Amino acid sequence: MNRTTRLVILLAAVVLLGTVGTVAVLHAADRSGSRERHRAGGPQVRKGTVTLRSAVGRQLLVRNLAWGPHRDEITAVPADRPSAPRTASGVKCLRFHAAAGTALCLQAEHGALRDTYRAVVLDSRLRERRHFPAAGIPTRARVSPSGHLVAWTVFVSGDSYAGTNFSTRTALVDTRTWAIDNNLESFAVTKDGRPYHASDVNVWGVTFADDHRFYATLATGGRTYLVRGDVAARTLTTLHRNVECPSLSPDGTRLAYKKRVPHASPDAPWRLYVLDLRSTAETVTAEHRNIDDQALWSDDSTLVYALPGDYGSDLWTVPADGSGSPHHLMTSALAPAYLG
Numbered sequence: 001m002n003r004t005t006r007l008v009i010l011l012a013a014v015v016l017l018g019t020v021g022t023v024a025v026l027h028a029a030d031r032s033g034s035r036e037r038h039r040a041g042g043p044q045v046r047k048g049t050v051t052l053r054s055a056v057g058r059q060l061l062v063r064n065l066a067w068g069p070h071r072d073e074i075t076a077v078p079a080d081r082p083s084a085p086r087t088a089s090g091v092k093c094l095r096f097h098a099a100a101g102t103a104l105c106l107q108a109e110h111g112a113l114r115d116t117y118r119a120v121v122l123d124s125r126l127r128e129r130r131h132f133p134a135a136g137i138p139t140r141a142r143v144s145p146s147g148h149l150v151a152w153t154v155f156v157s158g159d160s161y162a163g164t165n166f167s168t169r170t171a172l173v174d175t176r177t178w179a180i181d182n183n184l185e186s187f188a189v190t191k192d193g194r195p196y197h198a199s200d201v202n203v204w205g206v207t208f209a210d211d212h213r214f215y216a217t218l219a220t221g222g223r224t225y226l227v228r229g230d231v232a233a234r235t236l237t238t239l240h241r242n243v244e245c246p247s248l249s250p251d252g253t254r255l256a257y258k259k260r261v262p263h264a265s266p267d268a269p270w271r272l273y274v275l276d277l278r279s280t281a282e283t284v285t286a287e288h289r290n291i292d293d294q295a296l297w298s299d300d301s302t303l304v305y306a307l308p309g310d311y312g313s314d315l316w317t318v319p320a321d322g323s324g325s326p327h328h329l330m331t332s333a334l335a336p337a338y339l340g
Contacts, residue, residue, distance in 0.1 A: 043085075044085040045064055045075060046086070051125050052098050053124045054340055061076050061096070061336070063334045064088065065332040067311060073090060074089045093107055094138045095335050097337050098143055098339060099145055099339070102121065105121075119171070130175075135169045136154035136156040139154060139204070141335070144214075148174060148176055149211055149231070150173050151170060151173075155167070187203075188234060191225070198221065211231070214228075215229065215248060215255060218238065224243060243255070244257060247297060253277055254275060256303050257273055258271070259272075271284060272295060273285065274322075285319070286324055287326045302317050303319075314330060316329055
């Protein structure tokens with residue numbers, strides 16, 4: 001092969017690589033642009049005013065995943081008409097929850113080299129009150145019934161609860177004083193009635209009972225536990241095994257959670273269960289698909305949770321007592337919060 005031939009081959013390779021690169025960039029740009037265009041047949045979303053204290057009845061707030069200019073914004077619909085047109089707030093959140101006029105919004109800040117994240121406490125008109133840096137990718141957010149406490153969980157390594165190669169960080173803030181516990185792993189642990197210390201303790205998925213008590217997941221030694229937390233005493237006490245991402249019922253008597261079941265795929269290990277806190281009896285719900293979410297109670301008898309959908313996630317409901325069957329609630333939605 002002479003020099004001229006080598007130069008021709010090299011030039012052809014450069015042209016080919018340049019063409020491939022250009023096509024890839026244009027394809028990515030087109031996909032990015034398509035996210036800003038409304039999808040025919042998708043949910044109707046319109047700009048408006050969203051508050052946490054509506055005068056028109058009970059609301060359901062969600063992160064809108066429908067393609068269009070309001071994707072990722074917190075939107076509101078009447079709770080009894082979830083398919084109604086969504087009112088978009090202009091506030092974008094990756095995870096969201098709200099109660100009693102306080103909201104918690106976990107956001108991404110896109111940088112030139114990497115993304116960073118923050119937890120933003122919002123008032124009843126979704127205006128920022130205070131923000132805190134978040135140590136990783138947001139995954140869970142909860143506000144106490146009074147609005148006085150907020151908690152969030154982020155991934156600081158790994159990106160899924162399904163495997164064992166992950167670590168989380170859970171923080172808790174008092175919105176009256178802005179005092180923060182940056183890592184609930186620093187709380188004293190009592191496991192099976194005895195003080196417990198281990199380097200692999202991991203805590204995530206807070207659900208509040210009131211301004212003093214909460215429940216969460218604690219993982220150690222390859223197992224997960226339901227723990228009861230005491231905010232003032234800074235303690236965690238194990239109550240039950242094989243509980244992840246608990247969610248307390250409005251009447252405070254039951255916890256919905258995802259539970260690892262035998263013989264399930266390692267990539268889809270969880271089913272949705274309900275635990276009676278008095279009797280410790282477990283009820284398996286009629287939802288038999290894999291649930292990787294922190295379910296929400298829409299009332300004392302119904303659970304709401306996310307499952308993968310065509311454009312991110314859809315919301316589904318199922319009775320908490322094991323009866324009935326799953327029901328599709330909303331398309332292209334995530335992180336629900338009921339208000340009113």
